[in-house]
Amino acid sequence: MIELPTAPTPPPPEKGRSLGRLAWERFRRNPRGMTGLAFVLLMAAIAFFSPLLANRQPIVCRYQGQWYFPAMVEVIQNIPGATWIVQKSPPFSQVTFNAKRALTAADFALWPPIPFDPRETTVNTLQPPSREHWLGTDQNGRDIAARVIYGTIVSIQVGLVSMGIATGIGIFLGALAGYYQGWTDILISRLIEIVQCFPTFFLILSILAWLEPSIINVMIVIGLTSWTSIARYTRGEFLRLQNQEFVLATRALGCGSFRIMFIHILPNSIAPVLVTVTFGIASAILAEAGLSWLGFGVQQPDPSWGNILRDAYEYLRSAPHMVYPPCAAIFLAVLCYNLVGDALRDAIDPRIA
Amino acid sequence: MLSYTIRRILLALPTLFGITLVTFLVINLAPGDPASVQADQVMDPRVSIRVYEQLREYYGLDKPLLVRYGDWLKRIVTLDFGNSMTPDSRKVTVKIMERLPATLSLAVLSLGIGFALAIPIGLLSGARRNGWFDTVSSTILYALYAIPSYVMAIPLILWISIGLDLLPFQGMKSDNYEQLTTMGKAADLAKHYVLITFCFTYGALAFQSRFVRQNLLEVFRQEYILTARAKGVGETTVVLKHAFRNTLIPLVTLFGITFPQILGGSVILEVMFNWPGIGRLFFESILQRDYPTLMALSFITAFLVLLGTLLADLLYAVVDPRVRYD
Numbered sequence: 001m002i003e004l005p006t007a008p009t010p011p012p013p014e015k016g017r018s019l020g021r022l023a024w025e026r027f028r029r030n031p032r033g034m035t036g037l038a039f040v041l042l043m044a045a046i047a048f049f050s051p052l053l054a055n056r057q058p059i060v061c062r063y064q065g066q067w068y069f070p071a072m073v074e075v076i077q078n079i080p081g082a083t084w085i086v087q088k089s090p091p092f093s094q095v096t097f098n099a100k101r102a103l104t105a106a107d108f109a110l111w112p113p114i115p116f117d118p119r120e121t122t123v124n125t126l127q128p129p130s131r132e133h134w135l136g137t138d139q140n141g142r143d144i145a146a147r148v149i150y151g152t153i154v155s156i157q158v159g160l161v162s163m164g165i166a167t168g169i170g171i172f173l174g175a176l177a178g179y180y181q182g183w184t185d186i187l188i189s190r191l192i193e194i195v196q197c198f199p200t201f202f203l204i205l206s207i208l209a210w211l212e213p214s215i216i217n218v219m220i221v222i223g224l225t226s227w228t229s230i231a232r233y234t235r236g237e238f239l240r241l242q243n244q245e246f247v248l249a250t251r252a253l254g255c256g257s258f259r260i261m262f263i264h265i266l267p268n269s270i271a272p273v274l275v276t277v278t279f280g281i282a283s284a285i286l287a288e289a290g291l292s293w294l295g296f297g298v299q300q301p302d303p304s305w306g307n308i309l310r311d312a313y314e315y316l317r318s319a320p321h322m323v324y325p326p327c328a329a330i331f332l333a334v335l336c337y338n339l340v341g342d343a344l345r346d347a348i349d350p351r352i353a
Numbered sequence: 354m355l356s357y358t359i360r361r362i363l364l365a366l367p368t369l370f371g372i373t374l375v376t377f378l379v380i381n382l383a384p385g386d387p388a389s390v391q392a393d394q395v396m397d398p399r400v401s402i403r404v405y406e407q408l409r410e411y412y413g414l415d416k417p418l419l420v421r422y423g424d425w426l427k428r429i430v431t432l433d434f435g436n437s438m439t440p441d442s443r444k445v446t447v448k449i450m451e452r453l454p455a456t457l458s459l460a461v462l463s464l465g466i467g468f469a470l471a472i473p474i475g476l477l478s479g480a481r482r483n484g485w486f487d488t489v490s491s492t493i494l495y496a497l498y499a500i501p502s503y504v505m506a507i508p509l510i511l512w513i514s515i516g517l518d519l520l521p522f523q524g525m526k527s528d529n530y531e532q533l534t535t536m537g538k539a540a541d542l543a544k545h546y547v548l549i550t551f552c553f554t555y556g557a558l559a560f561q562s563r564f565v566r567q568n569l570l571e572v573f574r575q576e577y578i579l580t581a582r583a584k585g586v587g588e589t590t591v592v593l594k595h596a597f598r599n600t601l602i603p604l605v606t607l608f609g610i611t612f613p614q615i616l617g618g619s620v621i622l623e624v625m626f627n628w629p630g631i632g633r634l635f636f637e638s639i640l641q642r643d644y645p646t647l648m649a650l651s652f653i654t655a656f657l658v659l660l661g662t663l664l665a666d667l668l669y670a671v672v673d674p675r676v677r678y679d
């Protein structure tokens with residue numbers, strides 16, 4: 001029997017890959033971008049698990065015949081809104097309770113690598129790095145390593161919350177301007193131009209000076225002043241997409257304006273906005289550290305990279321070791337968000353690369 | 354060209370009006386005014402309330418907001434920014450003029466040095482794209498660019514001013530400045546300028562040289578470069594004579610935009626170096642709630658940025674006539 005040559009089986013149809021998937025594949029091949037992303041994630045992890053890294057209470061301990069998990073409880077309480085789920089049980093919940101003194105050598109206790117709270121003062125002031133205090137202590141004898149670790153929380157929060165506010169305002173105004181055009185566009189474009197004329201730091205300081213100095217206010221004010229470039233990019237994208245067929249199609253289907261704007265056009269225009277937001281996070285972190293350095297941001301005794309740097313500046317001659325940790329932290333955070341932003345831009349628009 | 358100029362200026366007018374409005378509202382709508390800051394220093398509460406009322410009347414803060422805005426607008430048209438609302442109540446213009454040279458000289462120095470270095474670096478790295486110079490310089494510049502200026506400043510102060518005791522870092526002059534000879538004075542001033550100028554310059558340097566490089570690569574794609582090469586012009590001449598001149602256009606516009614921004618000053622750097630410039634004046638005025646000075650500074654810098662953008666646009670239209678029919 002003659003075997004008929006069978007037609008080669010056609011390869012299975014290639015699965016369509018979305019723009020986002022393509023961008024992610026290009027991003028993954030960028031070592032600098034991936035390094036940046038890895039560090040950003042590490043920073044988030046440090047912020048979230050900070051109570052396990054530096055704490056004046058143990059992670060696990062057996063005290064007077066009972067098991068306690070004080071540092072673990074603090075981690076769970078880091079989840080927004082989780083304060084009501086678990087609470088520390090006494091005596092660890094009492095402010096005056098000193099676990100280091102109460103626990104004897106006979107009690108089992110697993111301590112965090114840095115057994116100090118960022119606000120905890122000791123008698124060892126302005127000490128250079130030692131086995132006890134890895135990065136030394138400041139003028140109040142507070143452990144700098146603990147302060148830098150808890151400062152990470154502030155930076156992450158500032159980056160996300162302030163850019164969240166800025167993205168909301170920027171996308172909303174940019175979308176309105178790009179979609180409706182005409183008078184709406186003229187008004188919003190003027191507004192963008194006006195706000196952009198002011199040096200951002202002047203604007204932030206002017207508003208902040210009148211408010212109670214607090215981290216919440218810093219985040220809101222940075223958010224309120226840094227939406228302009230996001231609005232400009234969104235507007236540009238909306239103008240570009242306005243005449244595409246899919247917009248016409250949704251209109252023909254009878255979608256309302258807001259549905260067309262935010263469900264159909266926005267997802268297609270999000271890419272360049274995302275790049276701006278990433279760079280924006282870096283500058284928000286930088287702005288917060290600067291404000292805290294000037295005394296307008298996070299207030300003592302709460303730690304922030306900016307106010308640690310301020311302490312370092314005040315004691316430059318007697319305690320030079322205080323300079324490096326906050327400088328390195330700010331530098332790395334800003335660098336990594338910028339690396340991610342660069343890689344994101346190259347991944348989204350491969351023509352430029 | 355004339356019609357374009359007029360159109361562009363007319364477009365800038367509403368923006369200018371918006372700038373005055375934002376300046377006035379941001380500073381005047383905030384809780385806490387200069388009168389309350391000064392009255393708080395009086396211990397006796399009954400006296401302090403009376404002082405507060407008197408101060409409010411004295412500064413005109415008791416009038417309605419709209420009236421105050423109108424008064425302020427009328428005055429700034431004649432470049433009169435009023436008197437400070439601090440106990441010394443000096444003229445705002447005098448205060449600003451005192452501080453201007455420190456910041457202006459820094460801006461000029463930093464831009465001058467920046468461009469003087471950025472142009473050759475940009476040209477060299479653009480001319481041999483991905484060559485060793487391009488790789489090395491762009492790596493170093495990227496690293497420098499990534500270091501925020503005030504994060505760079507403190508270790509620099511620590512190493513150079515304190516560790517090596519080479520350069521001073523507080524203010525513009527040493528304490529014994531008056532007793533120095535003319536040469537000594539010049540040397541003293543120069544020493545005070547080194548660190549802060551460096552901190553002002555290095556970040557922009559990366560940006561500027563990248564800008565030059567990018568423009569050069571853009572120009573290289575043009576046909577007239579191909580023509581020049583085809584007729585046998587040497588590479589150096591192609592870069593310097595044919596390409597470089599055409600990269601100058603966007604560079605000038607960059608200059609127009611950067612200058613006012615530097616003038617707006619880096620508040621943090623000036624406070625850090627105790628530099629008697631505009632940025633520190635702004636910071637001090639914030640602490641004193643000195644409305645008139647704050648409004649003057651915000652308005653002037655925003656106005657200069659607007660002017661810079663306007664000039665850059667006009668210049669672009671002069672060089673590239675296609676822009677006018679936009």
